[in-house]
Amino acid sequence: MSPVFMGSEPNDADAGKYEGTRVFHDEEHLGLVLAQSLSAEQRSKAVIGDELPPEVFTTAFRDNFELKYEGIRYNDLSSSQQGLMLNVIDTYVGRMRQDQASLKIDEVKEHLGETYFAWMGAATEKDVYYYRIHSPVILIEFDYQRGVALDTDKPTKDHIHTVVRTPNGNDYGKDLLRQHRENADASHGHRS
Numbered sequence: 414m415s416p417v418f419m420g421s422e423p424n425d426a427d428a429g430k431y432e433g434t435r436v437f438h439d440e441e442h443l444g445l446v447l448a449q450s451l452s453a454e455q456r457s458k459a460v461i462g463d464e465l466p467p468e469v470f471t472t473a474f475r476d477n478f479e480l481k482y483e484g485i486r487y488n489d490l491s492s493s494q495q496g497l498m499l500n501v502i503d504t505y506v507g508r509m510r511q512d513q514a515s516l517k518i519d520e521v522k523e524h525l526g527e528t529y530f531a532w533m534g535a536a537t538e539k540d541v542y543y544y545r546i547h548s549p550v551i552l553i554e555f556d557y558q559r560g561v562a563l564d565t566d567k568p569t570k571d572h573i574h575t576v577v578r579t580p581n582g583n584d585y586g587k588d589l590l591r592q593h594r595e596n597a598d599a600s601h602g603h604r605s
Contacts, residue, residue: 415577415584422572437573439504444544447497448536458485462533465543465568469554471578484531524548541568552578
């Protein structure tokens, strides 16, 4: 299921057959609902910064990027908040075929005690923000970016990036033939 990078600018269709459609609505809304449900004490654990990063941390070419666990642990959430977190995860995992999604969700559930929710930015409908859900088996990132097509200097609600990665899972793949050649050449003292 990974790596998956999805982004859009703009996010709203303002004309035509799909007028009124907003892409990433569920990812945007459900993450915000989870953040808004946090108590002041929980929020102090979850918030890892006030300013959004310039880009999601695990963008392309960052295979096996070591991102430390930050934020609030799943076990420190109430049962209703735990349900909200699972809803967010299911939104991303649910993009796969149902039988594959069920297998991935089962794997995610095995690691809920090691799953963290982290937040950057404010938490109102009008604000831009970043969040991530991170465990040994899944890494989800959501953020707003500055405008490119809709040229802006600061992150805007009109430009969203989402990423799903498998932490330390080599989800961009390995060049096995190159590895073999390097190992074979090294063991025989040859150079390419």
